[in-house]
Amino acid sequence: MTVDLDGARRVLVVGNFGNGNTGDEALLARALTELAPGAQVSVLSRNPRLVEWTHGVAARPMTAVSFAAGLRWCDAVLVVGGGMFGSGLPPLVRLLPTVVEATNKAGRATFYLAVGVYPGTPPAVLRKLRSAAVFGRLTVRDNLSARTLGVPVPVVGDLALKLAPASTEAANLALAGAGVEAKAPLLLLSLKALPDTGRMAVLRETCLLAASRWRERGGEVAALALSTHADYGLGLAHRDAALAAALDLPVIGPQLPPALAKAVVGRAAGVLGLRLHALVFAAGMGVPFAGFDWEEKSRAFLAEYGGTVLGSAADWIDTITEVAAP
Structure with missing residues (x-):
């Protein structure tokens, strides 16, 4: 470059x-x-x-x-x-x-x-x-x-x-600080609010089913918050961490230094995300990822970097073993 x-x-x-x-x-x-x-x-x-x-x-x-x-x-x-x-x-x-x-x-x-x-x-x-x-x-x-x-x-x-990631040791400390032991394969969910209530219902359902299926297979689940606020002018009740809390998930972030956030993603066995840079970090760290193509930038990234495109909860359930099974 x-x-x-x-x-x-x-x-x-x-x-x-x-x-x-x-x-x-x-x-x-x-x-x-x-x-x-x-x-x-x-x-x-x-x-x-x-x-x-x-x-x-x-x-x-x-x-x-x-x-x-x-x-x-x-x-x-x-x-x-x-x-x-x-x-x-x-x-x-x-x-x-x-x-x-x-x-x-x-x-x-x-x-x-x-x-x-x-x-x-x-x-x-x-x-x-x-x-x-x-x-x-x-x-x-x-x-x-x-x-x-x-x-x-x-x-x-x-x-x-x-971007060069932080050390594995730093990532482990960040996970531990959020109450995530990461002794079992870790699934990271990266949530983001959209103004479309129908799509938000699909996102919620997908994440709940994915988390349940992952835990049944012996893995751990956590959320990665990549923004302090919600996009599209939505209020604080829709910020990343609030969406994760509503799903009863431990949350890493927000306000992580970017190299540390990328290192945390590198500790995961799989990433399911709506936030683009959760997918970008996963691709950069060689971690299997899946996401929704509901925004132009995410659609372009998924098409170019081979992430699994999800349209519904059923899509995730059908592909989870191929994407990142524990």
Whole structure:
């Protein structure tokens, strides 16, 4: 993977960081390893202190004034991926390609690293992203993003796939802290709330049946919480840990350092997830995984990395012995 910032020494990194989502922090952790040794970094963040504690780099608040000051300070802008571009873009994300293009024209290096670009991205945003791709300033994380752009562009995979995990000993301590002995084969469930109540009922039923079947076979079951809050504007009652508690499962996380979260996944015998980065961590650690293809990014990942796609509880019961039986 190559990030071409023309030898820049002061890099402003932009993405959804400091927002309590372990997957996004994993993207930042991996991206920082791609920068030139000695580069000064400032991360635009929703929670600068949290980013500084997690990653050991300088951060600044995600405000218009701070962003403008960061653009004056830097000699390069690095936009780090995730499911950044698609339908329903927030105003700031919609404006970002315009700002990046203007920054490039002003003489600063710019690069989009492993971004997701999905159907529904507004045409004006797509045009600017395509221009960056044509001039070698953009890579994407999956083939769906490349097809959406419609121009030749490197597909580099999700950055978290190659994030170095923490030690097995650290993972065991994290599990023990959540009351999980992990002496028997461990099934990790990664829950996420959706606004579709029908799908949430399917998710709940699938997880309950999977947990029951796994325990019958002598295994342990726990939940991995990868976000402090619920997506789609849903309330705290729908956050990952609350969903797991409603299923009476021990919970590891949230707010795990990304390398530790990946190491915890590496201790599992199988992962069933709706959160994308539970699946990404599993693929990166060689752990069998299964998930629902209800979001564009998850559908693309499952198609490219061979995870089992689940549509109902029956699907999981039918495939559990092939996916990750104790």
